[in-house]
Amino acid sequence: MQLTEKQQEILNGAQGETLAKVMKTLVMYGDCFGAEKMVPVTSKYNHLVTSFGLKALGPVYDLMNQLIEAGAVSTQKFSADPRPLDKNVPTNFIQDFVFKNFMYSKQDFYEGQLQKLGLMEKDAFTCTCYMDEVGNKPQKGEILSWAESSAVVYANSVLGARCNRNSGIVDLFGSVLGMVPYFGLLTDEGRKASWIVKIETTKKPEAQLLGSAIGMKVMEDVPYIVGLDKWLGTELDDATCTYLKDFGAATASNGAVGLYHIANLTPEAVEQGESLIQDGAQVYVITDEELERVKNNYPVIWKNPDAQPKLCFMGCPHMSLQQLKDWTDRVEKGLKEAGNTKVVIPTVFTAAPGVLKEFEKTEYAARLKKTGVIVSYICPLMFMNNPVCGKMPVITSSNKLRTYTTARYYTDDEILVQITKGGK
Numbered sequence: 160m161q162l163t164e165k166q167q168e169i170l171n172g173a174q175g176e177t178l179a180k181v182m183k184t185l186v187m188y189g190d191c192f193g194a195e196k197m198v199p200v201t202s203k204y205n206h207l208v209t210s211f212g213l214k215a216l217g218p219v220y221d222l223m224n225q226l227i228e229a230g231a232v233s234t235q236k237f238s239a240d241p242r243p244l245d246k247n248v249p250t251n252f253i254q255d256f257v258f259k260n261f262m263y264s265k266q267d268f269y270e271g272q273l274q275k276l277g278l279m280e281k282d283a284f285t286c287t288c289y290m291d292e293v294g295n296k297p298q299k300g301e302i303l304s305w306a307e308s309s310a311v312v313y314a315n316s317v318l319g320a321r322c323n324r325n326s327g328i329v330d331l332f333g334s335v336l337g338m339v340p341y342f343g344l345l346t347d348e349g350r351k352a353s354w355i356v357k358i359e360t361t362k363k364p365e366a367q368l369l370g371s372a373i374g375m376k377v378m379e380d381v382p383y384i385v386g387l388d389k390w391l392g393t394e395l396d397d398a399t400c401t402y403l404k405d406f407g408a409a410t411a412s413n414g415a416v417g418l419y420h421i422a423n424l425t426p427e428a429v430e431q432g433e434s435l436i437q438d439g440a441q442v443y444v445i446t447d448e449e450l451e452r453v454k455n456n457y458p459v460i461w462k463n464p465d466a467q468p469k470l471c472f473m474g475c476p477h478m479s480l481q482q483l484k485d486w487t488d489r490v491e492k493g494l495k496e497a498g499n500t501k502v503v504i505p506t507v508f509t510a511a512p513g514v515l516k517e518f519e520k521t522e523y524a525a526r527l528k529k530t531g532v533i534v535s536y537i538c539p540l541m542f543m544n545n546p547v548c549g550k551m552p553v554i555t556s557s558n559k560l561r562t563y564t565t566a567r568y569y570t571d572d573e574i575l576v577q578i579t580k581g582g583k
């Protein structure tokens with residue numbers, strides 16, 4: 160990699176040993192991917208993926224301390240992924256005990272470190288930092304140093320920002336130095352599509368299922384999707400952005416997609432059209448049958464596949480304000496049809512603290528509460544990824560949660576029936 164004189168000086172230790180190590184790490188990272196140079200991070204804010212004070216992350220706390228002591232803190236304020244715990248989420252005594260005393264016993268300590276390093280505000284914990292209520296929404300063309308896969312794919316695809324799928328800590332290092340290695344999705348060439356995905360379904364495809372199918376097929380490649388505008392329209396309005404949030408998270412977790420283009424809809428596809436498609440791109444056709452095939456192939460890893468669900472999680476990635484309102488209507492209607500007054504499975508809807516604050520100001524909040532649905536700001540994955548919760552039969556319409564945990568996937572409509580009426 161070619162470094163400027165100033166960058167070389169930092170690497171040689173002119174600004175201290177700590178910053179030299181940070182630079183060395185990013186140079187080695189860039190070298191692995193053939194980066195030619197470092198480029199400035201240009202977004203106003205950063206976003207960190209590591210938000211949880213796991214007891215096992217001792218080396219991370221040491222590293223953070225070294226940065227703080229050396230004054231090598233972030234050049235940008237940042238938001239961070241959701242917190243792992245919330246007292247509103249139902250837990251039993253053992254889960255509570257294990258969470259507080261073992262797993263996440265360093266949560267308060269770690270949040271203190273994040274504040275010293277540059278956390279935007281006390282409650283800036285969410286994976287949907289790009290929502291208006293949170294305020295970390297990058298502009299088109301800006302260079303980011305993020306790692307949260309659902310946020311990276313959204314920022315690249317829907318907002319037209321530029322970010323690689325970095326790892327935790329590397330995201331912070333980019334912000335400490337104010338620069339990142341230039342390769343992959345930062346380059347024009349790296350943003351070209353090597354897959355054409357043709358949507359030929361007879362109805363609007365379920366976002367989480369379509370994302371899963373495409374992610375598993377193209378893996379880390381960039382797909383150019385045609386025919387989806389028939390179902391989504393050509394405007395990036397609130398409903399479409401919500402769809403793309405869920406769709407993108409599924410592509411990024413069921414595969415490793417960091418960017419997708421949708422013909423006539425996403426910014427680069429609108430501007431550049433099919434010139435974004437590489438020569439010799441492969442083709443994947445999505446039909447109703449293909450989506451059904453993908454869904455039927457998900458393994459059920461509950462100990463007892465016929466168990467009654469004990470918990471339902473919705474909101475991975477975090478729900479938008481409109482999603483919370485729409486689901487309030489849907490749950491009320493479902494309960495009425497089923498002749499019930501409260502949900503029959505403990506159900507948690509998760510959203511950003513800022514979104515929940517706005518939701519509380521609406522009449523929907525009291526209505527949702529009346530149905531028995533709990534709202535929370537946690538990350539369901541962090542809640543579930545441990546032996547005490549992993550054994551629980553949990554249902555979700557999040558394909559990311561299905562991929563990383565023992566949770567079982569159902570479509571939104573199926574979830575609605577399960578939580579309002581019961582039965583599997």
Ligand code: F3S
Pocket residue numbers: 240241285286287309408474475476477537538539540541559560
């Ligand atoms: Fe967000 Fe946690 Fe899901 S970070 S995307 S709620 S796994």
